Structures are given as C-alpha cells and as structure tokens.
Amino acid sequence: MQPFTAMVISIIHSIPPGKVMTYGQVAREAGSPRAARQVVRILHSSSEKHGLPWHRVVNVRGEIALQDDESRFLQKMYLEHEGVQVHEDGHIDLKVYQYIPSHTG
Template sequence: MLKDSFVMKVVDIVGRIPYGMVATYGDIACCAGNRNGARQVGRILHACADKYNLPWHRVVNRQGRVSARRCGDGDQDQRHLLMGEGIVFDCSGRIDFSSRLWIPVER
C-alpha cells in the first residue's frame, strides 16, 4: 500500500505543475515522501502519464535539462512542448530555474 500511496502522491503533484513552469524529479519525489525516489518518479511518469493525463513534459532533471529517453524522440517532444509553453532553453540546453522552477508543497 505504501508504494501505491507514493504513486498517487506523485500523480497528484505532477498534475498540479502550472503551465509554463517545471519541477524536478527529485523535488517531486521528496514532496511525495521519498527524497531518494527521483528515478522512481520517472518510472511512474512513464507508466501513468497517459492514464492520468499528466503534464509529464514539465518534469526535468536537477540541472534544468530534459532527461534523455531510452528510445524514440521523447526528449525532442518534451522540449517542443515546453517551448510551446514559453520555456526557453539556453545554449547548453538548460532551463532558467530562477523564473520557471515550481517547488511542490504538500497539501
């Protein structure tokens, strides 16, 4: 049951990321109760994004970059979706967290 609780917390948090903002895998994991669960957040998004209509593209790594996908062009899709929300990437592929980082808080 604990794992299911974590999954549902992640789903809730990701669903609350505002348009034009991003959150990190680690911040989401920490807010959901597992400060070492960043990779688990990625797996949850992979498995649940479509089922719960999650804005998965708003979750990035701690460097402000889109994490590379194992297959396909998911990283390019993610960049395209973020740019459509007005998010700009610098020349090294990073997002400026000073204006775009959303920090989740427990409700």
C-alpha cells in the same frame, strides 16, 4: 494504486503550465526524498494513462533527461509552447522556471 504513486501523480498534475519541477523535488514533495528514480518509473508507465504533464519534469540541473530524440524534441516543443525558454543544448533555467509549491494550505 499505492499512496506514494498517487501522491506523485497528484503533484505532477499540480505543476502549472510554464513551470517545471525536478524528479527529486517531486519525490521530496511526495515524502520520499530519495525516490527520484521511482518518479521516473511512474512517469514512464503512467503518463499516458493519467494524462500527466510529463514534459514539466526535468532533472536537477534543469536538463531534459529523456533519451530518444523524438521525445526530447516533443518535450522541448511543449515547454516552448508554454513560454519556457529551452536552450539549444536542452537546458532550462531553474531559477526562472522551477515551480515551488507553497505549503501554507
């Protein structure tokens, strides 16, 4: 596995229940600010294999970005189960729920 991929997987694993990160934010934390789409690709291909909390990643506007209805429903359900309020249109208030990792350690 490539270092960037390992970083992304580790970062996504670190998102606590009830919090979310954005694709671009994960990319920045992994050291590649413009690699948001690569984060998408990793989620797409490695979520199951690595047991990633894939439902805790949303786009920069706080929206569920998945395409198909079944996955959207599943993501909404998982998030609400963790106490995240998902509005009817599938958006989340990032001001409340975005996870900001501390870099002090």
